[in-house]
Amino acid sequence: MKDIARQSMSIKVESMDMLNAQIKMEAHASALYLAMASWCEQNGFFTSAKFFYKQTEEEREHMMKIFNFLIDTGGNPISPEVTNINHDYSSIVDVFESTLEHEIKVTKSIHNIVKKARELGDITAERFLDWFVMEQVEEENTIRDILDMIEVTGTEGVGLQMIDNQVAEWID
Amino acid sequence: MNVILQSTYYTLYQATNERCFYIDFGQKKIRMPFCQLLSLRHKVMSIDIEDHFDSDLNTHGFEVLTLCNKEHLFILNTLEVLDLKNLVEYGFMAIGLSSKTEALNL
Numbered sequence: 001m002k003d004i005a006r007q008s009m010s011i012k013v014e015s016m017d018m019l020n021a022q023i024k025m026e027a028h029a030s031a032l033y034l035a036m037a038s039w040c041e042q043n044g045f046f047t048s049a050k051f052f053y054k055q056t057e058e059e060r061e062h063m064m065k066i067f068n069f070l071i072d073t074g075g076n077p078i079s080p081e082v083t084n085i086n087h088d089y090s091s092i093v094d095v096f097e098s099t100l101e102h103e104i105k106v107t108k109s110i111h112n113i114v115k116k117a118r119e120l121g122d123i124t125a126e127r128f129l130d131w132f133v134m135e136q137v138e139e140e141n142t143i144r145d146i147l148d149m150i151e152v153t154g155t156e157g158v159g160l161q162m163i164d165n166q167v168a169e170w171i172d
Numbered sequence: 173m174n175v176i177l178q179s180t181y182y183t184l185y186q187a188t189n190e191r192c193f194y195i196d197f198g199q200k201k202i203r204m205p206f207c208q209l210l211s212l213r214h215k216v217m218s219i220d221i222e223d224h225f226d227s228d229l230n231t232h233g234f235e236v237l238t239l240c241n242k243e244h245l246f247i248l249n250t251l252e253v254l255d256l257k258n259l260v261e262y263g264f265m266a267i268g269l270s271s272k273t274e275a276l277n278l
Contacts, residue, residue: 001174002188005267008206013213013270076210120271 009074015125016075018113023066024080025109029102030059035087036095045092045164051171055099062132069128092163093150100143107136142170176266179259181252186267195259197246208240213260215239221257224250 009016037052063080070077089095110132117125146167153162173185173194185194193204195212204212215237223229235253237246248256264270 001186003268004186004188004191004193005206005264005269007191009210009269013210013264017217074206076207076214078214 011073011075011125012117012120012122013075014120015113015117015122016070016073018116019066019070019075019125020078020080022109022113023063023070023077024082025106026059026063026066027080027082028085029106030056030063031082031085032102033059033099035085036089036099039087039089039095040092043092045160045167047164047167047171048092048095051167054171062135065131073124091155092160093147093155096143096146096150100140100147103136103139103143107140110136146170177259177263179255179262181255182259184259184263184266200244202239202244204240212239213264216253216256216260219253219257221250221253224253 033052033056037049037056040046040049040052067077086098089098110129114126114129114133117123117129149166150163153159153166155163173187176184176186176193178184181198183196185196187194187203190203191205193206193209195202195204219235220229224233233250235248237248237256238244239246261270
């Protein structure tokens with residue numbers, strides 16, 4: 001009997017399910033960073049707003065990278081529902097700390113998928129995620145550097161304005 | 173056609189010559205290209221069976237399932253949903269696209 005299923009799809013369905021969950025997570029991140037851009041615009045942090053507009057685009061690109069991978073492997077990518085986006089932040093420090101927390105969640109999620117793909121013997125899915133593992137190192141590092149800069153600059157006096165100006169260094 | 177898996181109410185077949193699958197739902201046998209089988213899996217696995225035991229969330233204990241781009245419509249009771257979930261879960265194991273240990277842990 002011919003293996004029609006394997007001819008139609010080249011990854012395991014469990015990997016597909018996890019990657020669909022990751023699509024949702026990336027879409028959530030994109031929406032979250034858009035909410036942060038909105039907060040920054042409304043509170044006078046215009047350079048930080050630009051930074052988050054860039055981040056929101058990047059997260060959508062990540063989402064589409066996974067979406068297209070599922071198409072290429074014969075899977076069933078699901079367009080995600082995004083709800084519960086927080087728009088309330090107590091300060092610009094809170095915004096960047098929340099960003100780092102979210103990036104750490106994304107990193108953990110990707111590592112978890114890599115581990116599961118390895119358990120399943122799904123080499124295709126595992127190798128596809130190599131790029132995401134290294135991308136997360138860069139994402140976390142960027143936010144950590146910004147938080148370090150905020151700490152060094154301080155938030156007293158013109159500190160907040162200086163912080164916002166310096167965020168420009170992390171906008172490519 | 174080759175039988176891949178038979179559950180209490182349903183049978184999954186592979187039609188090698190047509191490069192597709194069939195599911196016998198009792199009342200009718202439905203032809204499914206692989207992408208439709210994946211779509212069925214998503215719909216069935218997305219059904220929260222816990223809702224069937226909460227009269228506020230699912231008053232009558234039925235699910236409406238549309239298949240193959242709304243070409244077919246089924247109304248399934250709780251037992252039929254559970255059986256279809258089993259067919260999908262173990263069917264994908266049988267066709268080699270799901271890990272046995274992983275599926276058994278579900």
